[in-house]
Structure formats: structure tokens, C-alpha cells
Amino acid sequence: MTEKNSLSRRTLCIGVGATVAMAGLGSLRYLGSEALVRPPGGQDEENLVSKCVHCYRCIEACPEQVIVPASIGSGVLNMRTPHMEFSDCYPGQLDDFRYCDMCAERNGGVPLCAEVCPSGALALPADYTPDSEVLGVAVLNTETCIAYRSSFCAFCHDVCIQVRGEDKAAIYYQNADASDALDTRLPVVDAAKCNGCGACEAVCVSAQAGSAMNASERAIVVKPLDE
Amino acid sequence: MKFKNARTVVAVVAFAALAVCLIANVAAGTWCGFGAADIAVLCPVGALLSMVAAKTLIPRAVISIVVAIALVLLLGRLFCGWVCPVTLWRRVKEFFTPVKKLEERKAADAKVNQALAAEEIAALKAAPSGHACGACGACGAKRNAKFDSRHAVLGGAVLTTAVFGFPVFCLVCPVGLSFAAVALLVGLFGAGDLNWSLLFVPAMLVIELVFLRKWCGRFCPISAFMSLFSRFSRTGMPVIDNERCLETAKETACSRCATACSFDVNLRHPDLGELPLHDCARCGDCIDACPTNAISFRVVSGKPAPFADAFASLRGRAASKERPASPALDDLEPEEA
Ligand code: SF4
Ligand code: SF4
Ligand code: SF4
Ligand code: SF4
Ligand code: SF4
Numbered sequence: 019m020t021e022k023n024s025l026s027r028r029t030l031c032i033g034v035g036a037t038v039a040m041a042g043l044g045s046l047r048y049l050g051s052e053a054l055v056r057p058p059g060g061q062d063e064e065n066l067v068s069k070c071v072h073c074y075r076c077i078e079a080c081p082e083q084v085i086v087p088a089s090i091g092s093g094v095l096n097m098r099t100p101h102m103e104f105s106d107c108y109p110g111q112l113d114d115f116r117y118c119d120m121c122a123e124r125n126g127g128v129p130l131c132a133e134v135c136p137s138g139a140l141a142l143p144a145d146y147t148p149d150s151e152v153l154g155v156a157v158l159n160t161e162t163c164i165a166y167r168s169s170f171c172a173f174c175h176d177v178c179i180q181v182r183g184e185d186k187a188a189i190y191y192q193n194a195d196a197s198d199a200l201d202t203r204l205p206v207v208d209a210a211k212c213n214g215c216g217a218c219e220a221v222c223v224s225a226q227a228g229s230a231m232n233a234s235e236r237a238i239v240v241k242p243l244d245e
Numbered sequence: 246m247k248f249k250n251a252r253t254v255v256a257v258v259a260f261a262a263l264a265v266c267l268i269a270n271v272a273a274g275t276w277c278g279f280g281a282a283d284i285a286v287l288c289p290v291g292a293l294l295s296m297v298a299a300k301t302l303i304p305r306a307v308i309s310i311v312v313a314i315a316l317v318l319l320l321g322r323l324f325c326g327w328v329c330p331v332t333l334w335r336r337v338k339e340f341f342t343p344v345k346k347l348e349e350r351k352a353a354d355a356k357v358n359q360a361l362a363a364e365e366i367a368a369l370k371a372a373p374s375g376h377a378c379g380a381c382g383a384c385g386a387k388r389n390a391k392f393d394s395r396h397a398v399l400g401g402a403v404l405t406t407a408v409f410g411f412p413v414f415c416l417v418c419p420v421g422l423s424f425a426a427v428a429l430l431v432g433l434f435g436a437g438d439l440n441w442s443l444l445f446v447p448a449m450l451v452i453e454l455v456f457l458r459k460w461c462g463r464f465c466p467i468s469a470f471m472s473l474f475s476r477f478s479r480t481g482m483p484v485i486d487n488e489r490c491l492e493t494a495k496e497t498a499c500s501r502c503a504t505a506c507s508f509d510v511n512l513r514h515p516d517l518g519e520l521p522l523h524d525c526a527r528c529g530d531c532i533d534a535c536p537t538n539a540i541s542f543r544v545v546s547g548k549p550a551p552f553a554d555a556f557a558s559l560r561g562r563a564a565s566k567e568r569p570a571s572p573a574l575d576d577l578e579p580e581e582a
Contacts, residue, residue, distance in 0.1 A: 026390070028393075028394055028463070029390075029392075029393050029394040029396075029397050030397070031394075032394035032397060032398060032463055032464060033394055033396075033397025033398060033400065033401060034397075034401075036397070036398040036401050036402075036464060037397075037398075037400075037401030037404060037405060040401055040402060040405040040413045040414060040417070041405050041408070041409075041413075043405075043413055043416055043417065044405045044406075044408065044409030044411070044413040045409065047409055047410075047411065064410075065299065067298075067410075067411045068295060068298035068299040068300075068410055068411050068412075069295045069298070069299050069303065070295070070412075071277045071278050071287055071288065071291035071292070071294075071295055071412065071415060072275075072277050072291075072415055072421055072425070073274040073275050073277040073278025073279070073287070073291075074267060074274060074275055074277075074424065074428060075272045075273075075274040075278055075280070075285070076272075077267075077270075077428070078266060078267060078270050078271055078272040078273065078274070079270070079272035080270070081270070083270060086428075086432060086436075086438075087425070087428050087432075089440035089441050089442040089443075090416075090440075090441050090442045090445045091440050091441035091442065094416060095411055097416055097442065097445075098415075098416075098421070098425055098442075103436075106435075106436040130272070133283065134272045134274075134280075134282075134283065134285070136274070136278045136280060136285035136286070136287055136305055136309075137278060137287060137291075137292075137295050137303065137305070137306065138299075138303050138305070139295075
């Protein structure tokens with residue numbers, strides 16, 4: 019009989035202990051979590067964090083390798099969920115950078131990440147088109163942007179035209195008309211046209227060129243929409 | 246090759262293959278969600294938790310659970326014995342435990358198991374033939390239960406997931422974290438990515454697999470899930486040939502199969518294992534340990550018989566024949582492979 023008692027006592031201790039530990043971990047979600055740029059179909063945060071089983075298939079499927087798992091540092095809710103990372107590219111390589119083209123090149127505009135996601139965490143809206151999906155918006159930091167600080171720089175402006183085409187390009191020069199002088203041209207993001215593809219961030223040369231200014235990130239970075 | 250080595254190789258190859266896919270960007274997934282192209286199944290616990298978290302039915306999650314149940318009905322906890330990366334962590338832990346300590350532990354286990362076996366054999370020998378075991382109680386208490394602490398942990402996982410709206414257990418699942426560790430290394434060496442997960446993931450793995458005694462048998466909700474259905478499995482189990490087993494044929498307390506079992510199952514005396522027989526992971530360690538080679542896997546193994554029945558089946562014969570003295574156990578060590 020004693021054996022039986024110790025068995026159920028252990029069951030109770032472990033069951034309660036583990037549940038309390040998991041509740042403790044779960045409640046850390048109220049500490050808040052960093053807003054992250056998600057892969058296509060992952061824009062509904064609630065849907066993504068509840069359904070994602072952290073299988074990493076989306077990460078593996080991305081031909082551009084721009085999806086990475088989030089660290090626990092960005093919140094327990096985010097840990098191991100997929101988010102977009104465009105700053106891993108070596109800066110200034112206009113012919114060798116990685117960004118999200120909604121898999122236009124590799125899969126006819128159907129995002130492979132959302133296609134392989136087995137849990138429905140990445141779910142494209144019913145009316146999805148490669149042009150309608152918006153991952154986030156590029157935000158330009160005039161404190162660190164080279165064009166604003168010192169000399170003319172055209173990387174983000176040019177790459178945006180390169181990947182989006184003249185019509186849809188989202189970066190324009192603020193005072194292109196005011197002066198012919200190149201080094202007064204200041205890039206500005208038109209948030210209404212930007213889809214957060216990340217090409218600008220991938221090529222931005224600021225953090226490297228300006229290491230003296232202690233920039234923690236590149237001067238143009240894609241941010242989630244609701245930030 | 247011994248089963249233990251064979252299954253270590255299988256688990257290493259499986260883990261390495263998925264790790265390579267992660268590095269080489271092949272969308273095979275991990276054990277959390279595994280597949281090729283658009284055919285994929287989810288880990289049944291992950292599938293359950295994500296439906297609880299999202300408070301909706303997810304078709305693929307339901308299918309995954311059904312597939313998992315079907316596999317468990319066929320092969321029980323085979324995943325634990327042959328595939329789960331935690332099996333590998335356990336081998337690593339074993340590797341770093343001093344040999345002396347391992348031997349001491351084994352010896353202590355063997356002593357306990359033999360004593361239990363001797364007790365049951367003695368009680369059965371003393372009992373009049375045709376006696377009802379359930380009513381007697383001389384054999385000591387059953388040492389396992391239909392539901393145990395693992396099921397409580399599974400319940401806790403479902404509860405916390407429902408409350409907090411995301412699959413909380415997945416954060417600490419050692420299977421998922423094993424793959425998280427690979428991804429962290431890829432990030433670290435690929436992009437120089439330093440982050441808090443580099444501390445959290447190894448710390449969690451160490452807590453669960455080093456400090457918590459017996460994660461697999463006492464905590465793991467995946468094993469809890471599997472054991473809910475493996476109890477109905479009648480296939481692929483190791484079965485003892487009672488004609489050859491020392492305990493039934495020679496009435497000698499041996500129980501080496503119980504001591505060898507990596508999953509705390511007692512094949513000879515199912516009621517006396519820390520876990521019930523249906524938690525058998527088809528690992529084969531008992532087969533390797535049996536001094537008379539009495540154990541083998543059977544495709545259709547049928548309903549496991551309690552020791553009393555196995556013992557009774559040979560008893561009549563034992564009484565009629567004049568038996569030789571029990572052989573000394575040391576003469577019967579299985580040959581080293
Ligand atoms: S749509 Fe394609 S390129 Fe964009 S993140 Fe998904 S897999 Fe990568
Ligand atoms: S494929 Fe889906 S479930 Fe798997 S990690 Fe990506 S978002 Fe999560
Ligand atoms: S993220 Fe926006 S601004 Fe940057 S290149 Fe893409 S569309 Fe242009
Ligand atoms: S009990 Fe859990 S952790 Fe242990 S081998 Fe089985 S699935 Fe893996
Ligand atoms: S009973 Fe035998 S095959 Fe089953 S888990 Fe134990 S040692 Fe392995």
C-alpha cells in the first residue's frame with residue numbers, strides 16, 4: 019500500500035510542480051514581446067503565436083534565407099517563431115542580397131514558407147496576391163543614414179527600384195527637384211508603397227560605414243506595420 | 246550489433262539528417278512538424294496544444310493526431326526507443342557518468358528486481374494451484390498505475406496552453422529544444438547571432454535531462470500521450486519464451502530483462518516495473534540482456550500475460566519432473582557482442 023501512496027504523491031508533486039513551472043513561463047507573455055516582422059501569411063500575431071509549433075519548415079523552405087527563429091530575448095511568445103531578418107546580408111552588394119520577393123522568382127508568387135507551414139500559423143489571406151501582401155514598412159533613421167549625415171548614398175533608393183520597378187518603388191529623393199547637386203538628395207520612404215520586402219535593409223551600408231556612431235542597426239530597417 | 250548501439254545509430258542518423266536539412270534549407274522540418282512538400286504531420290502534442298491555444302480545430306493537426314495514434318497502436322513508444330533525440334542525450338549523459346557509478350546503480354537495480362522476482366516466485370510456489378492472484382496480495386503491491394505523473398504533466402501542458410493562449414510546453418520540450426540548439430548554432434556560426442536563447446536552450450536541456458531524474462518516465466507529456474494509446478497495442482512487443490526463461494522454467498529469480506530496460510518497464514513482472522508494460526519502447530535492451538535468449542520481438546505479440554499466468558503454465562510440469570539444482574547465475578551471463 020505504501021508503494022501506491024508514494025506513486026500518487028509523486029504524480030501530484032510532479033503534476034503540480036510542472037504545471038506551476040509552465041504557468042510561470044506562460045505568464046511571462048505579459049512582460050510584453052518585441053514586435054517582429056513576420057513571413058507572408060504571418061501578419062495575424064494571435065494566429066501565429068498560438069498555432070506555430072516551431073517546426074522550422076518555413077525557415078528551411080525560404081529560398082532567400084531571410085527567415086530566422088526568434089530568440090527568447092524578444093519575448094516568450096516569440097521564442098522560436100519565425101521572423102524576417104534582412105540585416106544578415108553583407109552591405110552594399112546590389113547584385114548579391116537577399117530579400118522577400120513573395121517567391122515570385124522561385125514559386126510564381128506563392129510564398130513557399132506559407133505553403134509548407136503545416137500548422138496554419140502562416141496562412142495567406144483568401145484574397146492574397148503577391149502585390150497585396152505587406153510584411154512591414156521600411157523606416158529610415160535620419161540620425162544614422164549616410165545621406166543625411168554626410169555624403170550622397172543611393173543604395174536603398176536604387177535597390178528598391180531594382181526589385182519593385184519604377185512604378186512601385188517606395189523610396190524617393192526628398193529634394194531631387196530643388197537641386198541638381200547629388201549630395202543634397204535625401205532618401206525618403208513612402209510608407210504607402212513599401213511592402214517591407216527588405217531589399218533596402220539588406221544593402222544599406224550605414225552601420226558598417228558609420229561604426230563610429232555606435233549604430234545598433236542599419237539606417238533603414240523594416241519594422242512591423244503596427245509599430 | 247547490440248540493440249542499444251543499433252538504435253543509437255538510427256537516432257543519430259535521423260537527427261543528423263534533419264539537422265543537415267536545417268543547415269541546407271531543405272524543408273523537411275523537425276519532429277515538431279515533419280514532412281516533404283505539402284505532406285506533413287505535426288507532433289501530436291504540438292498539434293493538440295496549438296488547437297487548444299488557437300481554440301479552433303486545425304484539419305492537419307487532427308490528421309496528425311490520428312496518424313500518431315495509429316502508429317502508437319502498431320508500435321507503441323517506438324519513437325522513444327529509436328528516434329527521439331533525447332535518447333541521444335541520455336547516451337551522452339551515460340558517457341559522462343563514471344563507469345563505477347553506472348555499475349553500482351545497475352547492481353542496486355538488479356538487486357531490487359531480483360528480490361521482487363524471488364518474492365513473487367516464492368509466493369506463487371507456496372500458493373495452492375488454481376488460486377486467485379488478485380485476492381491474495383502476497384506478491385506485494387503493484388508498482389505502477391494506469392496514469393502517472395507524465396499524464397499530470399500533459400494535463401498541465403493543456404491547461405497552461407488554454408490559459409495563456411500559446412503552446413507553453415513547446416518552449417521547454419527537449420525534443421524541440423534539440424532542434425532549436427541546431428538552429429542556434431547555425432545562427433551563431435552563420436550570422437554571428439548572439440542572443441538569450443543561447444543560454445536558455447542549453448540551460449533548459451540540462452535542467453530536464455540532468456537535474457530532473459527520469460524525464461522520460463516521469464515528466465515527458467509526449468510519452469504520456471503515447472502511453473494513452475500504446476496500452477491497446479498488441480503488436481511488435483518483446484515476448485518471453487517461458488520454456489527458456491529462468492524464472493518460469495527454473496524458478497530462479499533473474500529479472501535481468503527488467504534491470505536492462507532503459508524505459509523502466511519490467512517485461513517479466515509487468516506489475517512490478519516502475520512503468521507498465523505498455524510503455525515498452527521496443528528498444529530491445531531486454532533481448533540483449535537475457536542470459537538464455539528467451540526474449541524476441543513478435544510481430545503479433547497478443548495481450549501480455551501477468552507473471553502468475555506464465556508461471557502457472559509451466560508449473561504442472563515442473564512439479565512432475567525432478568529438477569536439477571538452479572544453475573549459478575554467473576554461468577549464464579550473455580555473451581558479449
Ligand atoms: S515568400 Fe518566399 S522569399 Fe518571402 S519569406 Fe516566404 S519563402 Fe522567403
Ligand atoms: S512552418 Fe509554420 S509551424 Fe513551422 S515554424 Fe514556420 S510558422 Fe511555425
Ligand atoms: S522594404 Fe520597402 S522601401 Fe525597402 S526596398 Fe522593399 S519596398 Fe522598397
Ligand atoms: S519519453 Fe519523451 S523525451 Fe523521452 S524518448 Fe520518449 S518522447 Fe523522447
Ligand atoms: S521491455 Fe524490453 S524492449 Fe521494451 S522498453 Fe524495456 S528493454 Fe526495451
